Every structure is written in structure tokens, then in C-alpha cells.
Amino acid sequence: MFSKVLVANRGEIAVRVMRACEELGIRTVAVYSDADKHSGHVRYADEAYNIGPARAADSYLDHEAVIDAARKAGADAIHPGYGFLAENATFAAKVGESNVKWVGPSADAMERLGEKTKARALMQEADVPVVPGTTEPVESAEEVKEIADEYGYPVAIKAEGGGGGRGLKVVHNEEEVEDQLETAQREGEAYFDNASVYVEKYLESPRHIEVQILADEHGNVRHLGERDCSLQRRHQKVIEEAPSPALTEDLRERIGEAARRGVKAADYFNAGTVEFLVEDGEFFFMEVNTRIQVEHTVSEQITGIDIVKWQLRVAAGEELDFAQDDVEFDGHSMEFRINAENAANDFAPAPGGKLETYDPPGGIGVRMDDALRQGDDLVTDYDSMIAKLIVTASDREECITRSERALAEFEIEGFHTIIPFHRLMLTDETFCAGEHTTKYLDEELDKSR
Numbered sequence: 493m494f495s496k497v498l499v500a501n502r503g504e505i506a507v508r509v510m511r512a513c514e515e516l517g518i519r520t521v522a523v524y525s526d527a528d529k530h531s532g533h534v535r536y537a538d539e540a541y542n543i544g545p546a547r548a549a550d551s552y553l554d555h556e557a558v559i560d561a562a563r564k565a566g567a568d569a570i571h572p573g574y575g576f577l578a579e580n581a582t583f584a585a586k587v588g589e590s591n592v593k594w595v596g597p598s599a600d601a602m603e604r605l606g607e608k609t610k611a612r613a614l615m616q617e618a619d620v621p622v623v624p625g626t627t628e629p630v631e632s633a634e635e636v637k638e639i640a641d642e643y644g645y646p647v648a649i650k651a652e653g654g655g656g657g658r659g660l661k662v663v664h665n666e667e668e669v670e671d672q673l674e675t676a677q678r679e680g681e682a683y684f685d686n687a688s689v690y691v692e693k694y695l696e697s698p699r700h701i702e703v704q705i706l707a708d709e710h711g712n713v714r715h716l717g718e719r720d721c722s723l724q725r726r727h728q729k730v731i732e733e734a735p736s737p738a739l740t741e742d743l744r745e746r747i748g749e750a751a752r753r754g755v756k757a758a759d760y761f762n763a764g765t766v767e768f769l770v771e772d773g774e775f776f777f778m779e780v781n782t783r784i785q786v787e788h789t790v791s792e793q794i795t796g797i798d799i800v801k802w803q804l805r806v807a808a809g810e811e812l813d814f815a816q817d818d819v820e821f822d823g824h825s826m827e828f829r830i831n832a833e834n835a836a837n838d839f840a841p842a843p844g845g846k847l848e849t850y851d852p853p854g855g856i857g858v859r860m861d862d863a864l865r866q867g868d869d870l871v872t873d874y875d876s877m878i879a880k881l882i883v884t885a886s887d888r889e890e891c892i893t894r895s896e897r898a899l900a901e902f903e904i905e906g907f908h909t910i911i912p913f914h915r916l917m918l919t920d921e922t923f924c925a926g927e928h929t930t931k932y933l934d935e936e937l938d939k940s941r
């Protein structure tokens with residue numbers, strides 16, 4: 493097992509990873525930009541290294557700065573967290589070449605699955621249903637029209653390098669094809685440095701269901717059940733939950749096994765998530781996330797498996813010590829992203845502020861993942877999520893009640909957060925019935941504007 497790990501991230505996920513390290517007897521190294529000098533993940537670590545100014549490109553995204561810090565600290569491994577360099581295969585390879593272990597999949601697997609069309613072709617090989625469409629990039633409007641003629645409009649034109657909703661163009665009829673194709677290619681080039689686009693049948697009101705995977709470097713692959721991430725606002729997940737209220741036991745079994753087959757076919761190891769769209773009792777592969785995700789917590793809560801500890805153990809060469817049948821699902825868990833945004837003002841991010849009051853909830857079934865303490869200055873240089881409230885109970889109904897209780901006792905003062913929005917969501921009939929699709933929230937918020 494490693495004796496020292498550098499966490500190349502900040503905020504709640506950096507502390508989350510460091511907690512797993514502590515429990516494994518591993519010493520922790522933090523890296524921080526000038527903006528994070530007094531941040532919680534720096535306080536928490538055994539040692540900390542400044543890696544540059546606030547701008548992410550000059551600090552958290554600076555390959556050499558991070559690897560230099562690992563070398564200075566004598567770290568055996570680097571855990572990337574999520575975001576920043578977590579899915580950067582080039583960086584992962586550089587880490588390996590510096591004789592530091594990358595806590596994540598191989599650079600090859602990241603490449604193989606990061607290219608969406610390659611991933612789709614690979615999944616088809618493994619008998620995993622994919623959203624109907626192309627498994628090669630398309631060049632011309634004619635190719636788009638062929639797909640649309642075969643599957644019907646609307647179709648989605650997607651950027652190869654996109655994901656998370658960026659680079660998704662919906663085409664409703666033949667007249668729109670030329671413009672939307674040209675826009676998708678131009679934006680692909682501009683945002684992802686990759687003009688390749690592909691086409692899929694656009695599913696009108698799917699659920700967004702993702703399966704958590706854990707695989708070791710000896711060929712053992714397990715799934716830890718699914719998460720339902722259908723409550724999204726402009727492609728940003730707001731509340732995630734496990735298990736999904738929308739799956740039957742049969743569908744749950746089939747989607748879990750499909751995810752395992754697909755990941756096995758990709759020679760993938762460490763933690764990963766296979767994203768599916770589910771509509772009318774059918775599931776379709778969308779993409780793989782080759783990193784630990786923000787919402788990994790709800791899977792941990794209902795299985796009792798510490799995913800981050802297993803990432804570290806697997807990276808150190810250990811085998812998974814449980815079979816698929818040993819994975820049990822108990823209860824229901826919801827994660828509320830605590831964003832420093834003002835939901836009453838179209839979710840505008842807080843311009844700054846100081847955490848005058850920070851008194852998070854506690855009690856049975858309440859987990860807080862954060863890197864905050866009262867008096868901290870809000871760091872606004874990165875993303876607006878400052879904490880995660882994860883609530884677990886015996887079933888979905890109790891989870892909702894317990895979440896209402898926890899959110900009611902959550903005291904934060906100094907800047908707006910979306911806690912009031914979450915409390916409102918828990919009174920929403922459609923959400924409480926578990927009948928919301930990925931479009932529900934955007935449609936609701938558009939109505940109220």
C-alpha cells in the first residue's frame with residue numbers, strides 16, 4: 493500500500509479522498525493555488541504545496557506543477573478527484589512516466605472510452621444496447637439525414653469531445669440539419685479542440701441512469717448498482733439518488749450486467765461510471781465517465797462500500813475481495829449539491845462572501861462532505877458547489893422526510909445557497925412520486941420565469 497498520496501484537487505472531493513487515505517494509514521499531500529491558501533483541504537492534509545496562481549490553467553490544470561509537487565513531496569501516487577485533470581489521459585500517462593502511480597484507469601482505457609464513437613462501437617461489440625445512431629463521426633448533412641430518415645426526427649448531433657450536455661444539438665427536422673451540423677462542428681472545434689461529431693436518435697423524455705463500476709487490475713469487475721441523476725438544471729445535476737425510483741428489479745439487473753460487460757470489454761480498471769438513458773423500460777448506453785464522480789456518495793451509502801478506499805487499494809495492486817453477489821443494496825440515499833448560488837435569481841453564483849454561520853445538519857442518516865468551517869472566505873474562482881449533503885434512510889419516503897429535516901436545520905449565512913430550492917423540490921409532487929424526467933426541471937423553471 494502507498495505510504496503517501498498527493499490529491500490533485502481541492503474542496504470537498506480533496507478532503508473526501510484524504511479521509512480514505514487516513515483510514516488506510518496513508519500520509520496526505522495537498523496542492524493549492526494562491527486562492528486556496530486558507531482552504532479546508534490544505535488544513536486537512538499532512539503537507540501542502542503551492543502550485544501556482546488562482547487561474548486553474550496555471551495551477552490545478554498545470555501538469556508539470558502537479559507532478560513537481562508529487563516529486564518534492566515524495567508521493568507514491570496521485571489521486572485526481574473529479575474535474576480538472578481527472579479524465580486527462582495525457583496527464584495520466586505523464587504521471588506513470590514519472591514513476592508515480594495514477595489512481596484511476598489506464599491512460600489507454602481513458603483514451604478508448606473517452607472517444608464517444610469508439611466507446612459506442614466497443615459497447616455494441618459487448619452486446620450493450622446503445623442509443624441508435626452512428627459509431628463513426630459524420631462529415632456531411634446527408635449522413636445526418638440518413639440517420640434521421642432511419643430513426644425519425646428529432647436526432648441529436650453530439651461533439652466527440654463533448655459530454656455533460658456540452659456539444660449537444662437537437663435537430664427537429666430536415667431544414668435544421670445543415671445549420672446545426674455546421675454549428676456542432678464549429679463548437680466542437682472551439683470548445684473541445686475536436687470538430688468530430690456523431691448522430692443519435694434523440695430520446696424525448698429519458699431518465700439519466702448511471703451504473704457505478706469498480707474493477708481491479710486482475711480482471712475482476714463489479715457494479716455497485718445504479719444512480720438516478722434525472723433531476724438536472726441546464727445539464728447540471730441537482731439531486732442524485734440511489735436506487736432509481738424508475739427501475740424494475742429486472743431492468744436493474746440487466747443494466748448492471750450490461751455495464752459490467754461493457755467495462756470488461758474495454759479492459760477497464762479502477763472506479764468508473766457507465767451512463768445510460770432509460771425510456772419506456774428500455775436502456776441505452778450513452779457514455780462512460782472514467783473518474784470518481786461527485787455523486788459516488790449515494791452508491792457508498794446504500795452498499796456500505798467505500799469506493800475511494802477501493803480506488804487506492806486497486807491502484808496498489810490489490811484484488812477486490814467481494815463477488816458481485818456479495819454486493820447488497822440497503823435503503824435509499826439522496827445527495828443534495830449545496831451550491832453558492834441564488835436560485836431566486838436564476839441560480840446566479842454568489843459573487844463572494846464569508847461563511848458567517850456554518851452549522852450543518854447531523855443525526856441519523858446524515859453525511860456532510862465538505863471542506864468548510866465557519867469564518868472561511870468563499871473561493872469563487874472554480875465551481876459554485878461548496879458542499880454535499882447526503883441523506884440515507886430505509887426507503888425513499890423516509891429519505892425525503894429525513895432530507896426535509898436535515899435541510900431545515902442546515903444553517904448557512906454570509907451568501908446565498910440553493911438550500912431553499914432543495915427544500916422546495918422536496919415538496920414537488922412529481923419529484924416526490926419519482927416521476928421526473930431529465931427535462932422536468934428545465935421545463936418547470938422556464939414556466940416560473
Ligand SMILES: Nc1ncc2cc(-c3cccc4ccccc34)c(N3CC[C@@H](N)C3)nc2n1
Pocket residue numbers: 623648655656657658660692693694695696698700724726727769778930931
Ligand atoms: N440521443 C440522446 N437523447 C436524449 C439525450 C438526453 C440527454 C440528457 C440527459 C440528462 C439531462 C439532459 C438535459 C437536457 C438535454 C439532454 C439531457 C443527453 N445528454 C448528453 C450529455 C449527457 N450528460 C446528457 N443525451 C441525449 N442523447
Ligand SMILES: [Ca+2]
Pocket residue numbers: 655656767779780781
Ligand atoms: Ca458524462
